[in-house]
Amino acid sequence: MSTVRVLTEADLRDAVELGMEELEAIEAVYPLVTAGAGSMPPIMRIDVPENNGEIDIKSAFLPGYSGIAVKVSAGFFDNPARGLPSLGGLMMVFDSETGLPRSALFDNGYLTDLRTALAGAVAARHLARRDSDVVGIVGAGVQARLQLQALTLVREISEARVWARRGDSAMAFADEMSDLVGFGVQATESLPTLVESSDIVVTTTPATEPLLDAAMLHSGLHITAIGSDAEHKRELSADLVMAVDRFVCDSVTQSRRLGELRSALEAGFDESDAVELGAVIAGDAPGRRNDDHVTVCDLTGTGAQDTAIASLAVERAAARGLGTAFETRPM
Amino acid sequence: MSTVRVLTEADLRDAVELGMEELEAIEAVYPLVTAGAGSMPPIMRIDVPENNGEIDIKSAFLPGYSGIAVKVSAGFFDNPARGLPSLGGLMMVFDSETGLPRSALFDNGYLTDLRTALAGAVAARHLARRDSDVVGIVGAGVQARLQLQALTLVREISEARVWARRGDSAMAFADEMSDLVGFGVQATESLPTLVESSDIVVTTTPATEPLLDAAMLHSGLHITAIGSDAEHKRELSADLVMAVDRFVCDSVTQSRRLGELRSALEAGFDESDAVELGAVIAGDAPGRRNDDHVTVCDLTGTGAQDTAIASLAVERAAARGLGTAFETRPM
Secondary structure (H helix, E strand, O other): OOEEEEEEHHHHHHHOOOOHHHHHHHHOHHHHHHHOOOEOOOOEEEEEHHHOEEEEEEEEEOOOOOEEEEEEEEEEOOHHHHOOOOEEEEEEEEEOOOOOEEEEEEOOOHHHHHHHHHHHHHHHHHHOOOOOOEEEEEOOOHHHHHHHHHHOOOOOOOEEEEEOOOHHHHHHHHHHHHHHHOOEEEEOOOHHHHHHOOOEEEEOOOOOOOOEOHHHOOOOOEEEEOOOOOOOOOOEOHHHHHHOOEEEEOOHHHHHHHOOHHHHHHOOOOHHHEEEHHHHHHOOOOOOOOOOOOEEEEOOOOHHHHHHHHHHHHHHHHHHOOOEEEEOOOO | OOEEEEEEHHHHHHHOOOOHHHHHHHHOHHHHHHHOOOEOOOOEEEEEHHHOEEEEEEEEEOOOOOEEEEEEEEEEOOHHHHOOOOEEEEEEEEEOOOOOEEEEEEOOOHHHHHHHHHHHHHHHHHHOOOOOOEEEEEOOOHHHHHHHHHHOOOOOOOEEEEEOOOHHHHHHHHHHHHHHHOOEEEEOOOHHHHHHOOOEEEEOOOOOOOOEOHHHOOOOOEEEEOOOOOOOOOOEOHHHHHHOOEEEEOOHHHHHHHOOHHHHHHOOOOHHHEEEHHHHHHOOOOOOOOOOOOEEEEOOOOHHHHHHHHHHHHHHHHHHOOOEEEEOOOO
16 A cells, blocks of 8 residues: 655666756756745754764755655765765655655755756756767766766767876776777866857866966857856856856756855945846746857756756656566555 | 565564663754754644544654654544544655665654653653652553553552543553552542642643643643644643643644644743753753753653654664565566
8 A cells, every 4th residue: 555665876877877857857957946935944064073974965846747756865974984985865755745755866966966967968958069079078987987977968069178187097087088089088187278268068077266267268158067066166256257148057946055156245246136047947037148159057956956956767667667666565 | 686574563562662771862853953963944734624544754864873764643533433543644764864764663652652742751850859759640551551551650659539521431441450550540530630739740632621720730840742743732721821830832833833832922921931852851942940940851752762762762673673675676
């Protein structure tokens, strides 16, 4: 009567991937977020200072979706010394009609990685020049890899560059990704050179001081900033945000608190000049207005995206019989 | 390497029950809450007005506990028309050293029922007269039953009375509980009579208007108010709260927002007269000072209790090999 499906990371990697259907599932939620449809409470955070850790909880109810995802993300930064990854977590999905638990997704952060990468592709789809073919990736971790792959869903990419704080990480990224994406990926030691030669730049770092500033901008550039999702993080200088033709973000509320908007507002940026990606997708606000414009999209990540990717994963898993079903109520 | 244990309601009923060890696990957290030890963020709520539902999330990190529970409670009030219970939910437990998920507890609210009942017993243990032997229960649902049972852990109860809005529910409660507890339980149609003849009164209703007022009080009475856990609920009149000798609550912050303190403060009650149960347990504040005093304890329920009961359940389940273990990381 009350069945819960348990899905492991392996099941979820079978169920959803970096594909167009997944991209469109993510794209569809931005207009809902911007319209204020459904209910998306602020992120809940449990600090565990004793162990240099924190747990963040995101959730959203979206009208028309059969599931409500509750995502728990754990970041415990002493883990690498124990041979464990710093980041982890899981999602649970509840039936939006009855509130009954439907699924536990032990994804170890895979669904977040996926929906974050797809969000970058959605941003580029709506904001980057149509003829963008050179990508610059800042950072060389898991999300950097996924961002580059995801961009190939929406633009004909012919070349990529990568910069990372550690040069050896950038070299490894270039080697691996060249094989994977089927075009040249080069490591560079100069961030200004990377930006100069790219049509689309994606920043994916945990930086706490700006990496990119206004002096690096050039005509036609699009930048997607993925890294900043906490009060102390930032990747773009305030003068860069002030200088671009269009500043877009997934959620003004979140960008103001956790994203690039925070420092820009302090420096005098006018909040009413910030546009949400949902408004651009819905056609309610212009994004890029010509090929010379410089655009930025700041993505902090929303519970709505979690609900979208988790709903898709649960539907696919059920259709394909993935995972293990439990009867949770005693007979 | 990264194993998660899945426990169903049946497993959890095997693991933890209304016992003294469980009671002491719950009791131990109140002083931590009052001391501000650990981290207990405000309750997160996702409203689902389309389906007359809401999801509440509670959590707490407590120093010295190996697990951090994240509890998701669902209340969907059109469910009974579908033959489903209104209330449900689950808990997840994360390792407090590494943040890794350790357990998913598909308890359908059992652990919440249990820790709430035990909290009532803890309140009576510290606030009711030692010779209290007559209990009055207001409400006749699951929590009403558990409260009566839990009180037998801490006081020699010889008699109980029950009042409910629906007389037939009270009659059914009296019949069933007389058999279960081994002493007489009588249904009454008069709430003033119930209070008049009781040493301990426990209110367990979803009332939105006061059921008990100052005129009903008598020397030596202790009242535990369980029902109010939301902005629109209340069981005690403001004049009752003003009239008692000691007003205790599990969390002043929560009682002010969700509990009985809210209306009392509006009516002029001095917040500095509210004492937390943790301070009474720790001996930092007096509870009842003599046998004539009238005491009240308002319990809104805290994430700390969830962490305490879930930690105990997970330890017991692991020791006894209950549930199903999943390897969540791909090999």
